Amino acid sequence: MGIVKTKNLTFEYIRRDDEGNVEGVTKAVDDVSIDLKEGDFVAILGHNGSGKSTLAKHINALLLPTEGSVIVDGIDTLDTDQMLKVRQTAGMVFQNPDNQIIGTVVEEEVAFGPENMGVPTKEIWKRVEDSLKAVGMFAYRTASPNKLSGGQKQRIAIAGIVAMKPKCIILDEPTAMLDPKGRAEVLRVLHELNEKEGVTIILITHYMEEVIEADSVFVCDKGRIVMQGSPKEIFSHVEELKELRLDVPQVTELAYELKKAGIPIKDGILTNEELVRELKNVYYR
Amino acid sequence: MLRDITLGQYYRANSLIHRLDPRVKLLGTLIFIISLFLGQSIWLYALITVALIAVIKLSKVPLKYITKGMKSIVILVIISAAFNLFLTDGEVIFRFWKLTITREGIYQCVFMIIRLIYLICGTSIMTLTTTPTNLTDGIEKGLDFLNKIKVPVHEVAMMMSIALRFIPILMEETDKIMKAQMARGADFESGNLVKRAKALIPILVPLFVSAFRRANDLAMAMEARCYHGSEGRTKMKPLKYKSRDHKAYIALGVYSVLVIAISIFMKGRFI
Structure with a gap:
């Protein structure tokens, strides 16, 4: 069984008008069943309001399912006695770096999670050192988080989760508020954690470029999972993605347009190199 | 400024x-x-x-x-x-x-x-x-005995340190809102005291809204990192008396x- 498994997960919230009368019920997540393999780099795509953030909060037990169940590493999130264990197994990084940093010094910020878990002082120091090194921020350990750039802050937030030694890290649009350089930094750190430490990464995003190197991709729309597969498979369906108001990477779009114009190249091209190779094949044929 | x-x-x-x-x-x-x-x-x-x-x-x-x-x-x-x-x-x-x-x-x-x-x-x-951090730590540890009469010492110290952390952020935000309102023609510098005080309203309203949103986000981030009060909590830098x-x-x-x-x-x- 995978590290994160949801079974017919449904989450409803009640909409109310200004006087508090019930206007209706919205299903933010609707009958979602997914099974994520340990050690994978998983991407969840979807436009705003597609329910992807709500889904993420279920994995961390911040929200509990209205119907169905979420199993994280063998623990049902509805079991409130084990809630802390779930949160420790599946750490979560949020969108706004400023709003998730608690400490006034970088190393104290990273220590916040282990402190809550009751890790002994000596072990905390070791974990803080290791996780700051893992995200390449060890040189800044005594700095104030306010003085760092967005990408650096987000790396600190990731270090704060890594220090809790989770098996799985969920990131809810971690790069949405960053500049391109910060985005690249954060993604590099995530891939390193995934490859070197074997941490399962669940990346929620609407930047297609961040999805290309994932092991598997899920596409959300209106609270449902509408597509799933490898990035190649997903990006072969350019038409459907466009209908879901999602962009495809530039190269994929170019390849798609070329194909539509009658040039015989294959579907699901993700990188510049691939396209160049394909075009050469066509040329020399 | x-x-x-x-x-x-x-x-x-x-x-x-x-x-x-x-x-x-x-x-x-x-x-x-x-x-x-x-x-x-x-x-x-x-x-x-x-x-x-x-x-x-x-x-x-x-x-x-x-x-x-x-x-x-x-x-x-x-x-x-x-x-x-x-x-x-x-x-x-x-x-x-x-x-x-x-x-x-x-x-x-x-x-x-x-x-x-x-x-x-x-x-x-x-x-x-x-340092402010040290001071809140000192207050938390030094007033530990008040826990016996149900004074939430840890929680108050945590609030103080979070407030300290957010002061610079909210200042930056005030600055930003002020500039945004000035760009729309708001005038903060002329007029008498009452007029100037009234001019602050368009700054305070967005500032409060954003502060509440931040508080909400922060609470969620803290929960996601297993925060559950002082119970069973350890410290990275515990206060220890030395010979000095x-x-x-x-x-x-x-x-x-x-x-x-x-x-x-x-x-x-x-x-």
Whole structure:
């Protein structure tokens, strides 16, 4: 069984008008069943309001399912006695770096999670050192988080989760508020954690470029999972993605347009190199 | 303009006073303040002066930084000095129209000025040599015993440190909102006091909304990282007394004994 498994997960919230009368019920997540393999780099795509953030909060037990169940590493999130264990197994990084940093010094910020878990002082120091090194921020350990750039802050937030030694890290649009350089930094750190430490990464995003190197991709729309597969498979369906108001990477779009114009190249091209190779094949044929 | 405001007034230096445990400094400040009000003898003030000068010298904080805090209390000092000077009963030295100055009044006035100045000096030394984080840690650990009567010491200390962390962020935000409103023609600089106060509303409303949103996000982030109050929580940097802290406690004890002895021995006398 995978590290994160949801079974017919449904989450409803009640909409109310200004006087508090019930206007209706919205299903933010609707009958979602997914099974994520340990050690994978998983991407969840979807436009705003597609329910992807709500889904993420279920994995961390911040929200509990209205119907169905979420199993994280063998623990049902509805079991409130084990809630802390779930949160420790599946750490979560949020969108706004400023709003998730608690400490006034970088190393104290990273220590916040282990402190809550009751890790002994000596072990905390070791974990803080290791996780700051893992995200390449060890040189800044005594700095104030306010003085760092967005990408650096987000790396600190990731270090704060890594220090809790989770098996799985969920990131809810971690790069949405960053500049391109910060985005690249954060993604590099995530891939390193995934490859070197074997941490399962669940990346929620609407930047297609961040999805290309994932092991598997899920596409959300209106609270449902509408597509799933490898990035190649997903990006072969350019038409459907466009209908879901999602962009495809530039190269994929170019390849798609070329194909539509009658040039015989294959579907699901993700990188510049691939396209160049394909075009050469066509040329020399 | 808002960025210039420094947080707290910590003066970075490497001195004995800086390295002392914050609990020692808190208790020391408290004893110092009490000793200021224990009597009116010259000898008592001589002792306090010597102690204060010794601590200032040890702390390596330039005198300029300590006296900077004095400006804000000048008016308070003048008013309380005037009250003491003119309104104390006793042996009349000088009479002019309805104002009388007595011998006791002069003494009272001088002592009041000294007290207020020393009070500011003493407390400034503490805030100048202790980082805000250290200070909240000291308060949390030092007031631990209040937990027994159900005072949420840990929670209050946590709130204080979060407030400290968010002050610069909210300042930046205020600056941003102010510029955004100015770009739309808001005027914060002209008009009388009422008009200027009213002009602040378009800044305060978005600022509050965003502060609440931030608080919501932060609470969620803290929960996601297993925060569940002080129960079973460990510390990365626990406060531990070192030998210098014990020595400081002994020095504080000696100081208190001397102060009490002098105030009993010199009761009701000036010299």
